[in-house]
Amino acid sequence: MSTPARFLCYNKIMKSYIVGNWKMNFSVGESSVYLHKLSQKLRASRGLTVVVSPSFVALQPLSLQIDRKKLRLAAQAGNPHDFGAYTGAVSYTQLRGIVDYGIIGHSERRQLFHESDKDIRASVAAALRNQITPILCVGETETEHTFGETEDVIRDQLLGGLSEVSTEDISKVIIAYEPIWAISTTTDAHLASPDEIGDVAGFIRHTLKDTYGAATAKEIPLLYGGSVNPSNAGGYLTIPEINGLLVGGASLIADQFIDIIEIAKKVQD
Ligand code: 13P
Numbered sequence: 001m002s003t004p005a006r007f008l009c010y011n012k013i014m015k016s017y018i019v020g021n022w023k024m025n026f027s028v029g030e031s032s033v034y035l036h037k038l039s040q041k042l043r044a045s046r047g048l049t050v051v052v053s054p055s056f057v058a059l060q061p062l063s064l065q066i067d068r069k070k071l072r073l074a075a076q077a078g079n080p081h082d083f084g085a086y087t088g089a090v091s092y093t094q095l096r097g098i099v100d101y102g103i104i105g106h107s108e109r110r111q112l113f114h115e116s117d118k119d120i121r122a123s124v125a126a127a128l129r130n131q132i133t134p135i136l137c138v139g140e141t142e143t144e145h146t147f148g149e150t151e152d153v154i155r156d157q158l159l160g161g162l163s164e165v166s167t168e169d170i171s172k173v174i175i176a177y178e179p180i181w182a183i184s185t186t187t188d189a190h191l192a193s194p195d196e197i198g199d200v201a202g203f204i205r206h207t208l209k210d211t212y213g214a215a216t217a218k219e220i221p222l223l224y225g226g227s228v229n230p231s232n233a234g235g236y237l238t239i240p241e242i243n244g245l246l247v248g249g250a251s252l253i254a255d256q257f258i259d260i261i262e263i264a265k266k267v268q269d
Contacts, residue, residue: 015047015048015049015221015243016047016048016049016221016237016243016244016264016267016268017048017049017050017051017174017221017223017243017244017245018048018049018050018051018244018245018247018257018260018261018264019050019051019052019053019074019101019103019135019176019223019244019245019246019247020050020051020052020053020247020251020252020257021053021074021076021103021106021225021246021247021248021251022052022053022054022055022076022251022252023076023108023248024055025055025252026054026055026058026252027058028057028058028061031054031055031058031062032058032061032062032065034254035052035062035065035066035071036065037254038050038052038071038254038257038258039066039067039070039071041254041258042070042071042258042261043070044069044070045265045268047265047268048261048264048265048268049072049244050070050071050072050261051071051072051073051074051100051101052071052072052073052074052251053073053074053075053076053101053103054073055076056075056076056090059073059075059095059098059099060098063097063098063099068100072099072100072101073098073099073100073101074099074100074101074102074103074135075090075092075095075098075099075101075102075103075132076103076106077102077103077104077106077109077113077115077123078090078091078092078095078102078104078123078126078127078132079091079092079123079126080092080119080122080123080125080126081126082126091126092123092126092127092129092130092132093126093130095130095132096130096131096132099132100132100133101132101133101134101135101174102123102127102132102133102134102135103135103137103176103246104120104123104124104127104134104135104136104137104161105120105123105124105136105137105138105157105161106137106178107137107139107178107180107183111180117156117157117160117161118160120136120157120160120161121160121161121162121163121164122164124136124161124162124164124165124173125164125165128165128169128172128173133172133173133174134172134173134174135174135175135176135223135246136158136161136162136173136174136175136176137176137177137178137225137246138153138154138157138158138161138175138176138177138178138204139153139154139157139177139178139179139180139183139226140153140154140179140180140181141153141180141181142180142181145179145181150179150200151200151203154177154200154203154204154207155203155207158175158204158207158208159207159211162211167212167213167216170208170212170216170220171216171219171220173220174220174221174222174223175204175208175220175221175222175223176222176223176224176225176246177197177200177201177204177222177223177224177225178224178225178226178246179192179196179200179226182226182227183225183226183227183248184227184248184249185226185227190227191226191227191232192224192226194235194236194238194239197224197236197239197242198239198240198241198242201222201224201239201241201242202241204222204241205217205218205220205222205241208220221243221244222241222242222243222244223242223243223244223245223246224236224239224242224244224245224246225245225246225247225248227248227249228245228246228247228248228250228260229249229250229256229260230250230256230259230260230263233245233259233260233263233264234263234266234267237263237264237267238267244264245260245264247260
C-alpha cells in the first residue's frame with residue numbers, strides 16, 4: 001500500500017507527543033517509583049510532550065508528585081456525567097486539575113466495557129468542558145482490516161466521537177490511530193507497516209479536513225499506537241502524518257519508555 005499523493009500535502013506540526021498507557025498495571029507505590037525514575041532521567045523539551053496514564057487510584061497522588069515541565073498525566077477513561085448516581089464511575093469534572101489529558105474510546109473500552117460512539121462523543125465533550133485534552137482513539141479490528149473496511153470504520157469512529165466538537169474546540173483534540181490487530185502483538189507479521197499507518201493517517205487527516213477545513217486539520221496531532229517499542233519507534237515517528245506515539249506494553253518498562261522518548265527527541269531535532 002502506498003500513501004496517495006493527495007495525503008502528502010500536510011506539513012509536520014511542531015509539537016509531538018509520547019503517551020504511555022499503563023492500562024491496569026502498577027500499584028500506587030510502583031507508579032510513584034516509576035514516575036520518580038522517569039522524572040530524574042527526563043529533561044524538559046519544548047517540542048515534545050511526554051504523558052503517562054496511570055490507574056485512577058494513582059492519579060491524584062501522582063498529580064502532587066509530577067513535575068509538569070517534564071511530564072503530564074492522562075486518565076485512561078472517564079464518565080461524561082459531572083456528578084450523580086453512577087456507582088464506581090469517575091467523571092471528567094472530578095479529574096479536572098488532576099490530569100491534562102484523557103484517553104477516550106480506547107479499543108479495550110469499546111470492546112470490554114461496551115462503550116458506544118454515543119458514550120465516547122459525550123466523553124470528548126465532557127473532557128473539553130473540563131479543560132482536559134481528549135486523546136480520541138480509533139482503530140479497526142483484524143476482520144475489518146482484512147475485508148477492506150478500515151476507512152469506513154475509522155470515518156464512523158472519528159465523526160461519531162467528534163460530532164459535538166465545534167470548529168473552535170477541534171484544535172484542542174488529539175487523535176490516536178490504534179489498529180486493534182496490531183496491539184500487543186509479539187509477531188512481526190502483525191505489526192502495522194509505516195505505509196499502512198501512513199495511508200490511514202492520511203485518510204484521518206483528509207476526513208478532518210473535509211469537516212473542519214485544511215488549516216485546522218493540519219494542526220490536529222495524530223498519534224500511532226500498536227506494539228510500539230524502541231526498535232520500531234523511529235520508523236513510526238518519521239511517517240509524515242504522525243505526530244507522536246501511544247505506547248502500551250513498552251511504557252511499563254521505564255528504560256524502554258525513556259529510549260522511545262529519546263528517539264522522539266532526535267526525530268524532532
Ligand atoms: P501496546 O503498545 O502494548 O500494543 O498497546 C497499545 C495500546 O493499546 C496503547 O493504548
